[in-house]
Amino acid sequence: MHRGVGLSRFDLRNRAISFWDMSKKKIVEFSRYPVAFVALFVQIFLIIAMFLFASLAFTPGGRASPAAGQQALGATVVYGFIVGLFLSFTLWEIGFSIREEQTRGTLESLYLSPASKVSSLVARVFAILLWSGAMAVMAIVFVGAVVGGLPTANVGLALLVLLFSISGFLGMGFIFAGVTIKLKETAQLLVNGLQFFFMIFSAQFFPFAALRQVSPLIVDGVSKWLPVSYCVDAFRSLLIGAEPELGLGMGAEILIVVAFGIVSPIVGYWIYKRLERGARIAGTLGEY
Amino acid sequence: MAAAAGSRGFGLGRPGWRARADVVRTVFVARIKIITRYKGAILMEALLPIVFAAMPVLLGTTVASQQGVDPGAVFCENTMVSGRCTTNFRLYMLIGASTFTVVSLMLWLIGYWVRREQETGTLESLALAPARRIWVLAGVTTYAFVRAMIAFVIAIALGSLIFQVNPFERGVATALAFLALGLLPLWGLSFMFGAFIMKIKEADSVIQVLQWVLAFLMGVFYPITLLPPIMQGVAGLFPPTVMTDAVRASILDISYFYGSAYGSLAVLFAMALIVPLLGYEVFEVTERRLRRKEGVGHY
Numbered sequence: 001m002h003r004g005v006g007l008s009r010f011d012l013r014n015r016a017i018s019f020w021d022m023s024k025k026k027i028v029e030f031s032r033y034p035v036a037f038v039a040l041f042v043q044i045f046l047i048i049a050m051f052l053f054a055s056l057a058f059t060p061g062g063r064a065s066p067a068a069g070q071q072a073l074g075a076t077v078v079y080g081f082i083v084g085l086f087l088s089f090t091l092w093e094i095g096f097s098i099r100e101e102q103t104r105g106t107l108e109s110l111y112l113s114p115a116s117k118v119s120s121l122v123a124r125v126f127a128i129l130l131w132s133g134a135m136a137v138m139a140i141v142f143v144g145a146v147v148g149g150l151p152t153a154n155v156g157l158a159l160l161v162l163l164f165s166i167s168g169f170l171g172m173g174f175i176f177a178g179v180t181i182k183l184k185e186t187a188q189l190l191v192n193g194l195q196f197f198f199m200i201f202s203a204q205f206f207p208f209a210a211l212r213q214v215s216p217l218i219v220d221g222v223s224k225w226l227p228v229s230y231c232v233d234a235f236r237s238l239l240i241g242a243e244p245e246l247g248l249g250m251g252a253e254i255l256i257v258v259a260f261g262i263v264s265p266i267v268g269y270w271i272y273k274r275l276e277r278g279a280r281i282a283g284t285l286g287e288y
Numbered sequence: 289m290a291a292a293a294g295s296r297g298f299g300l301g302r303p304g305w306r307a308r309a310d311v312v313r314t315v316f317v318a319r320i321k322i323i324t325r326y327k328g329a330i331l332m333e334a335l336l337p338i339v340f341a342a343m344p345v346l347l348g349t350t351v352a353s354q355q356g357v358d359p360g361a362v363f364c365e366n367t368m369v370s371g372r373c374t375t376n377f378r379l380y381m382l383i384g385a386s387t388f389t390v391v392s393l394m395l396w397l398i399g400y401w402v403r404r405e406q407e408t409g410t411l412e413s414l415a416l417a418p419a420r421r422i423w424v425l426a427g428v429t430t431y432a433f434v435r436a437m438i439a440f441v442i443a444i445a446l447g448s449l450i451f452q453v454n455p456f457e458r459g460v461a462t463a464l465a466f467l468a469l470g471l472l473p474l475w476g477l478s479f480m481f482g483a484f485i486m487k488i489k490e491a492d493s494v495i496q497v498l499q500w501v502l503a504f505l506m507g508v509f510y511p512i513t514l515l516p517p518i519m520q521g522v523a524g525l526f527p528p529t530v531m532t533d534a535v536r537a538s539i540l541d542i543s544y545f546y547g548s549a550y551g552s553l554a555v556l557f558a559m560a561l562i563v564p565l566l567g568y569e570v571f572e573v574t575e576r577r578l579r580r581k582e583g584v585g586h587y
């Protein structure tokens with residue numbers, strides 16, 4: 001606005017500038033809380049280390065087991081975890097940031113600005129996604145160092161899958177932003193529940209074979225119906241260089257992920273707009 | 289809360305035992321009333337340890353089956369200490385995750401209580417109330433304890449059904465005794481944690497990272513004997529580790545970290561004496577320092 005939007009229409013340049021300004025605001029906010037950044041970083045390593053220790057307890061020979069077995073195990077944990085990391089931050093950050101604006105009482109005034117609402121939503125998660133990317137790389141390096149290297153086949157294609165996965169997660173984040181406006185504090189519980197749901201049913205920390213062992217119905221009746229499962233499976237299988245576990249073949253899985261990445265933000269934003277409009281009509285947008 | 293305590297007639301007089309008990313009760317009831325507005329939170333807290341335990345169980349089962357071995361037998365072999373181990377890894381994980389939830393919730397609820405009071409601007413007024421801080425803290429910690437225990441009981445009951453394990457086969461009374469004794473040092477740790485949050489203010493990130501440090505040190509999914517020796521030493525001095533280890537050892541009939549039930553009991557007893565006093569002292573000193581400088585309500 002201060003850059004002279006006035007009564008003029010927002011062109012691409014203005015949109016880019018306002019998006020960068022909004023993202024920068026989040027980056028500045030993050031920079032004021034360095035402990036939070038360090039904490040996130042430490043947290044990632046602790047979670048991975050804990051699951052590695054836990055899985056070593058089930059590996060014949062424990063820490064003395066063959067390196068290949070440990071590498072496969074480490075790859076399964078860390079690659080699934082990376083997808084889970086992006087999903088978790090996208091789900092949490094957009095809704096949580098909206099909630100913060102509600103609490104501070106700035107959400108209503110923000111909605112009076114001519115800035116794009118999509119940009120406003122994406123900007124809330126942009127900085128943390130960049131940071132997640134850095135954390136993902138460090139997590140791979142860390143686990144690689146612990147287990148003596150990780151398989152990294154098809155990196156380019158895996159990154160493309162990750163990109164579309166993140167786009168799809170953004171759509172889910174938009175929905176939860178809308179749900180947060182409607183449900184307020186309770187929405188965080190829903191996000192928490194959903195996060196656990198995906199952790200288990202999209203097999204983020206273990207192979208899908210584990211769920212199949214419990215009951216094939218879990219994979220066929222639940223996991224296969226979740227686009228997130230295909231994101232995890234395709235990303236992990238591509239990097240490990242193995243056949244995907246969900247049985248559709250790599251081509252089909254990538255297609256599902258791409259479709260998810262395109263359709264989810266559109267549907268998510270549409271749902272968000274409906275919920276937001278409902279709140280504006282009811283006059284509850286900034287209600288805390 | 290302060291107003292409620294004040295309205296019960298402290299005036300210039302010193303509050304007696306009845307008034308102190310009333311402060312604890314009032315704070316406790318206020319917190320309980322708040323949480324009844326968010327019923328989903330309690331359900332989620334109860335589900336958390338089950339999800340938490342399910343992940344290593346699923347991961348471990350697959351790892352073992354891929355190698356064509358029985359997961360229980362491998363787990364037993366890898367976690368054997370002094371010739372004793374368990375094949376019941378599901379119950380092992382469930383107990384670990386459930387006690388972790390108790391520890392995490394206690395710290396989380398105290399930390400958030402301090403932070404919330406700071407954010408809403410009521411912490412300073414609370415410091416002006418004639419009630420001594422220890423009674424206010426006792427009310428909050430009792431609430432945290434009740435909430436954590438509700439989550440613990442539901443998690444154990446529901447988790448036992450889901451994982452098809454029986455936690456009541458043996459040693460339940462001993463385990464409950466260890467749990468009860470372990471809660472005393474946990475109270476002290478909660479005070480220290482509250483003081484820490486009051487000072488550094490960034491509650492969210494500290495709580496999040498601390499809960500994973502706790503999970504790592506407590507050996508939620510593995511015996512701490514799997515950790516490197518230095519870390520074992522550090523973990524052994526941490527009260528929740530001793531509590532989790534002792535609860536697990538009594539129910540699963542495996543070895544105790546301190547050699548025997550009496551060894552762990554002695555260590556936990558010493559911790560139960562020292563840590564709460566130390567924790568309260570840390571809280572008071574931190575609060576006093578803050579009051580002399582910028583004030584406790586600084587947000």
